[in-house]
Amino acid sequence: MTTVVQVPPSLDDRTFEQVLDQVALLPPDAKLLVDARHTLWASPYALTAMLTLAQTRTERPAFAVPDHDNTASYWARTGFFHHAESVFDLHGSFPKRAQTGESSVLLEITPIIKSEDVHGVVGRIQDKSQAILTGELHLDPKATIPFTMILSEVCQNIVEHAGTGGWVAVQTYNWKRRLGRRVVVISVCDAGKGFRQSLESTPGFLPGSRWGDGTALEQAVVQATSRFRDRGRGQGLAAARKYVTKWGGKLSVRSGTARISIVPAWDDDPPLEEGLAPFAGAQLQVIIPERLPQEPLR
């Protein structure tokens, strides 16, 4: 029997939880049809998380593509269908080839499996990110390098800690409903070990009474703890937290059944959520908002 998983009309990091809530009830080998026919919009996080979701299934799931032409066209331009064909059985019509020249797609959905992929991502994004960050988001021109460094570090986390491949995407869009301004969003998702399992592999690790996905995320994101004893490790996420805060942005990391967020004033997410539907690996999102003319340079 195939279970139909309904995808909400607007799919972002919050509403993607509705998808996970439905999937969590099913065994990993259950037959799934992920029904996105009525979906009109999806964030980069949602698209990369959707590919990750397929990777967590032992039985290859089916996916019904959005009915709306504009939606399907946009998803094609992000590279979603190109990669979805390798992890889903796709149903419905969609543009086969991504059109080039999509200015809002800074980095199409890109698989990250090995270190060379990180070099490719950094090389491809450098020129475009300068134009987007300073030209469209009005950030300090000096923001370009730390932005690229953060992207490099969060992609490396997949290679170093996940034990499996993952996906990265970078897009800009006008976040009218939530924030009323443009944002640039980095999304990095994998279906690997996740933070708890990674930290548990530290030599001599002894779990405390509160140990779980939430405490593992606190250690990794807030305390820059790594499974390696080397002091130089764990600095990538620490740097991401520092710069995202400086730019008035939001960093959220979901792993297992928990999500930790560095929450800016414009958002009302709780800093730590636990008891979420289980999802393998780690899913990270960075949102950097446009700087308005009256705000100081950051």
Add this chain to the structure above:
Amino acid sequence: MHHIDLSSVLRETVSCDLYSNLVTRPTGAAVRVAIERMLGETDGRALTVIDLSQVSMIDFSCADEVIAKLVMRYAAADAPREVYFVFKGIGDDHWIAVESVLECHGLTVVLKTDDGFALAGPVTETETRAWEAVRLLGRTHAIAVAHETACDPAETERTLDGLWRRRVLVKLGGDYAAVGPYDG
């Protein structure tokens, strides 16, 4: 003084057009090993300029592997050789990662800037004054530095010895010289 252009080492080490930036830990480790191999080919005391001026970007992981681990290895008590480094061509874009790894490991290095040579990384005011005095005086003795900085001679000697162990001063018999201005 040796001159090592990191962009050339990067190209030679990984021999791929994709690698125009110093990013990822494996790349950094490969570059560091290549530098260590070059340093192993010479005898005696080595003064080496590590030049980043042709590197467009370095991330935290790569800076940790190339800069922090290199400096730590040759500043350790069991260092394979007496090697001193000067880092050149570190612009604002590189500094974000370099500063972070120096702070993380408590390392001090000598930078060559347009204005000359300077210490970078966590360093006390006393250490900075002592190092600057040596830089201005040239090859000199602890007594002269103590006189220049108006500090206690024994305390100055301890400070200079500490800076030598961190490989930002060269010890020449009973004298000290600042890495950078002194090039062997």
